[in-house]
Amino acid sequence: MKYLFEKLASINRYGLVIPGIALATVVYYQFAYFVFIYTNAQAHRIVPDFFDFTQMVFLPEPYETIGYFLGFLIIPFLGLLTASLFNFLVDKNYIRREFVQKWPIALVVCALAFLSYKIALHLLWFDVWHETEPPGDLKLQLMLLSSMGIGLLLYWRSFDISRLFAWAEKLPWGKIRPILFLFLALLLLSPNFPFDYHHYTDQIAPANDLLHSKQFLNRDGTYSHYGLLNTYFWYALFSFVPISYQAASLAVMLAAVAWFFAWYFIFRNWLKSEAIAALATLVMIVFFTVPKLEFDSIYGAPSATPFHQLGFLVVALLWLRFALQSQSIRTVNLILMSTAVAAFWYVDTGLYVVASTLGVFAFWNFFSDGPLARRIKDFLWIAVKLVLMICGLVAAYSVWQFFRFGAWPDWPLLYFPALVYQSGYMMVPLPSYGFYLVFIFIFLVSLGYLLWKAYRESEKLPELVFPLFLTLFGVLQMLYYITRSHTTNLAPRVSFFLVAIIAWWWTLLKNDRETKRNIYVAFSSVLAGILIFVALAGAYKFRNAFSSRNYNIAGNYRSEFVGRADVYGGNADILEDIAILKSDYNSIERPAVFHWWDSKIFIDLEKTNHLPIFLFQSILLKSEVDPIVAKIREDKPQYVFIARKDVPAVYGFEVFFDKLDYFYDGIKDLYIVDRQLKTMNVLKLK
Secondary structure (H helix, E strand, O other): OHHHHHHHHHHOOOOOHHHHHHHHHHHHHHHHHHHHOHHHOOOEOOOOOEOHHHHOEEOOOOHHHHHHHOHHHHHHHHHHHHHHHHHHHHHOOOOOHHHHOOHHHHHHHHHHHHHHHHHHHHHHHHHHOOOOOOOOHHHHHHHHHHHHHHHHHHHHOOOOOHHHHHHHHOOOHHHHHHHHHHHHHHHHOOOOOOOOHHHHHHHHHHHHHHHOOOOEOOOOOEOOOOOOHHHHHHHHHHHHOOOOHHHHHHHHHHHHHHHHHHHHHHHHHHHOOHHHHHHHHHHHHHHHHOOOOOHHHHHOOHHHOHHHHHHHHHHHHHHHHHHHOOOOHHHHHHHHHHHHHHOOOOHHHHHHHHHHHHHHHHHHHHHOOOOHHHHHHHHHHHHHHHHHHHHHHHHHHHHHHHHHHOOOOOOHHHHHHHHHHHOOEOOEOOOOOOOHHHHHHHHHHHHHHHHHHHHHOHHHHHHHHHHHHHHHHHHHHHHHHHHEOOHHHHHHHHHHHHHHHHHHHHHHHHOOOOOOHHHHHHHHHHHHHHHHHHHHHHHHHHHHHHHHOOHHHOOOOOHHHHHOHHHHOOOHHHHHHHHHHHHHOOOOOOOEEEOOOHHHHHHHHOOOOOOOOOOHHHOOEHHHHHHHHHHHHHHOOOEEEEEOOOOHHHOOOHHHHHHHHHHHHHHOOOEEEEEEOOOEEEEEEO
């Protein structure tokens, strides 16, 4: 191990490991893009079990995910090879040492060139060809270009941003803090309860089923695309307040307030700076909202908000306690218990929290003092305890469900949607360029520094566990973006950890600025550029947030808002059908409904479906419809309410027609059309 780290120090003698990793990151992902895209251009495979709409199956999956994720392991070696090559060129006097030490300029110039290219594409496409109006992100790109240009100018002037922070630290934070918190609360809490009906229905529908005594994680009951505990959170909430989209929106907004307030105190206690805490929290909010045109649209999907990561937040707070206060057995057990619980909050983040926690404990035991055999034994015991805690929760929930419903939970249902998506269903290939390269680069450098620091200064090991936990979780969050490649999946999930790592780096570099002058000046200039962008984008976003809201209806909360026409895309016909269901078929305790608006209909009816469906759009496979058809044929309900295809109300749902036909073909020999409503046919048993 000593030889390995000495070799690494030798390779980095000219400070070229970081630029080597940057270059290797671009090269590796461009190569991966070529392999997975150009060699499989427009290649999709036909899966017999998928409906026509779901035949958009990206051929390389799941190998694309594996290939891109391997970059986190391969890029460091490529970076070391690149640094070794430049070392050779410098040693042989083919390149001057002063030249290679100007690599920060090269990185910024390349980034500026890339942004200029993207902006030029926007201008040519929109202003010359007039295909459509320029999107809002063009303004943000221009802001970023200006900010990075100023950052490059500051680098040439050897700008030192520490003077700004020194001034900020002297401000009266005792008076500023309440004003800042009030501003953040007003910014994050919209009086208009923003929500997207489809994404919120994904969350609310399973809870509505639980309210009407359906079993969770049961093929004859209900399940969720997201997780166990978040579903029971909605169930608990709507057990006390009327079920509505507005209540869900308020809960998501309050989660965002709690999240950013928590990060403020995390930064203040971790980095020992009130100024950095305030700035970093504001930067987090701006980066979180960057891909959104309207500020309040950040609440469109709960799974793309801080609500999604509340399980992680609890574990992170305990890791911070471990780092700053106590490494006692009690703290370790609290971390393990909270990790076990977080595993069931959301499926994806739960798995990432478990893996990150185990990764940090492996790091801790590997670099701790003592015999290797004992350290391995300690780590294995920690891993066993975590597994036992998770199994204990599974067992407790299973027994409770068995005694309540007489059936064991179907645990594979918890991971079924994730496995379907992992097969390539509706996956978008990773773009050849994008900001994800910056995320990967920073995470890789962070991991490398943490390993190096743990080896060189093992006495400071407690200080490293918290940034390591953030880095590992950020790396794993990139997995979701790699499979669902869209900026709206990158910024809301990963930008928090990027900001935290950058803030941590600043506190390290400012104390070591004389020995690492070149890196410090570059980092100081980049940080100045980031803050300029945040000031510009923040002013634009925050002004947009307050100006687009209607404060005249602040607090005008009514649970019956779920019956508004715009809940159904402005389709008043479905409201008329719901009124008929209430008046003419109200005696049916659980109507059998196969309709695109099924869950929204049942929320309005305050009932649940006779069929084991929590959301029509959630049905991904033909094999999922087969048991639904079988249930109809076995139970033979008097009426079945099925969506119509021959009415204007189906606009936008044509892609689901084959799903509707597949269901109807399975039951049409048992039923006749008894009545036609505006958006549905009422089938009656023959």
